Amino acid sequence: MIWGAERVLVTGGAGMLGSQVLLSAPDGTTVIGTDLVEAGGVTAVGVDLAEAEQVAALFAEHGPFTGVIHTAAYTAVDAAEEEEELALRINGQACGCVAAACAEADVPLVAVGTDFVFDGTSRRPYRIEDVPNPLSAYGRTKLAGERAAMEAHPRGTRIVRTQWLYGPRGRHFPGTMRALAAEREELKVVDDQVGSPTSTLELAPALWDVLAAGSAGVYHAACEGSCTWYDLAVAAVEAGLPDGTERARIVPCMSAEFPRPAHRPTYSVLDCSRLTRLRGRSLAPWREALMTFLGDSGEEP
Numbered sequence: 645m646i647w648g649a650e651r652v653l654v655t656g657g658a659g660m661l662g663s664q665v666l667l668s669a670p671d672g673t674t675v676i677g678t679d680l681v682e683a684g685g686v687t688a689v690g691v692d693l694a695e696a697e698q699v700a701a702l703f704a705e706h707g708p709f710t711g712v713i714h715t716a717a718y719t720a721v722d723a724a725e726e727e728e729e730l731a732l733r734i735n736g737q738a739c740g741c742v743a744a745a746c747a748e749a750d751v752p753l754v755a756v757g758t759d760f761v762f763d764g765t766s767r768r769p770y771r772i773e774d775v776p777n778p779l780s781a782y783g784r785t786k787l788a789g790e791r792a793a794m795e796a797h798p799r800g801t802r803i804v805r806t807q808w809l810y811g812p813r814g815r816h817f818p819g820t821m822r823a824l825a826a827e828r829e830e831l832k833v834v835d836d837q838v839g840s841p842t843s844t845l846e847l848a849p850a851l852w853d854v855l856a857a858g859s860a861g862v863y864h865a866a867c868e869g870s871c872t873w874y875d876l877a878v879a880a881v882e883a884g885l886p887d888g889t890e891r892a893r894i895v896p897c898m899s900a901e902f903p904r905p906a907h908r909p910t911y912s913v914l915d916c917s918r919l920t921r922l923r924g925r926s927l928a929p930w931r932e933a934l935m936t937f938l939g940d941s942g943e944e945p
């Protein structure tokens with residue numbers, strides 16, 4: 645791909661990641677954002693991506709596209725346990741429909757995947773060739789999407805699995821912890837799940853690089869290093885606090901104290917070496933990326 649005359653479709657353009665993908669498009673690239681419901685000013689087109697005819701019409705009316713970054717998904721991890729069929733329609737079927745349209749147009753597809761395809765039993769960072777074994781409905785439906793995309797468009801699909809996202813748009817864990825810490829005296833946060841918090845400010849440019857220069861197959865993409873949700877809460881809450889500021893006491897606890905409908909992997913650190921080789925650098929260390937995000941977002945400590 646030679647950037648400059650590109651016309652790229654970004655699905656889920658109003659979402660946490662998709663909105664950042666739209667904002668970080670390379671200069672000269674025309675981007676068309678879509679969502680299920682048209683979101684004025686952010687995404688121009690409302691399309692149900694699980695309907696093949698709607699996807700075909702999108703490509704016919706707003707294309708020709710030279711590439712697609714597919715971030716749209718059903719992302720309510722706990723609710724998916726009760727609504728697996730709906731989650732499968734969006735995470736599985738829609739991903740397959742988008743990939744089939746990309747195959748027809750013979751253009752590359754970057755489809756965003758998740759660490760939740762793994763069961764968390766590994767003792768080292770998950771490699772792209774490790775065998776998935778999802779613990780939750782969300783993980784199963786996202787894996788179905790990976791497989792549908794690879795089957796529909798094997799030469800052009802790049803699956804980019806990521807994890808623990810936060811960013812300027814939408815609700816996310818660091819923001820929730822900062823808000824709760826200002827209201828409460830004590831916060832209990834789970835300290836037995838390990839992953840890599842990843843800023844959309846870091847991930848979005850990497851997705852563009854995979855679209856432009858990657859080859860088909862799976863990539864892992866997360867900020868460098870790892871921590872627990874407790875570590876992340878402490879880092880997020882303490883960022884920018886002058887010494888002596890009153891804030892909630894943050895107390896580590898076990899996941900068993902907060903039973904949730906969906907089982908989550910206890911360890912889901914991703915080996916991102918394929919992406920690092922492609923870009924010549926890794927995503928920023930998670931703590932540095934968090935500080936950049938909190939600094940840029942202008943949030944009061």
Ligand SMILES: NC(=O)c1ccc[n+]([C@@H]2O[C@H](COP(=O)([O-])OP(=O)(O)OC[C@H]3O[C@@H](n4cnc5c(N)ncnc54)[C@H](OP(=O)(O)O)[C@@H]3O)[C@@H](O)[C@H]2O)c1
Pocket residue numbers: 655656657658659660661662678679680681682691692693694714715716717718719734738756757758759786806807808809810814
């Ligand atoms: N958040 C995380 O921590 C995390 C971790 C690992 C992987 N991921 C993956 O990263 C991607 C982005 O996640 P996110 O947190 O940014 O998601 P998000 O904020 O929930 O945004 C999802 C977007 O998908 C759109 N969408 C849903 N159903 C659709 C349909 N049938 N047709 C068209 N558009 C539809 C939504 O549009 P409407 O608002 O109009 O419904 C929304 O804009 C997803 O693939 C997710 O699985 C996320």
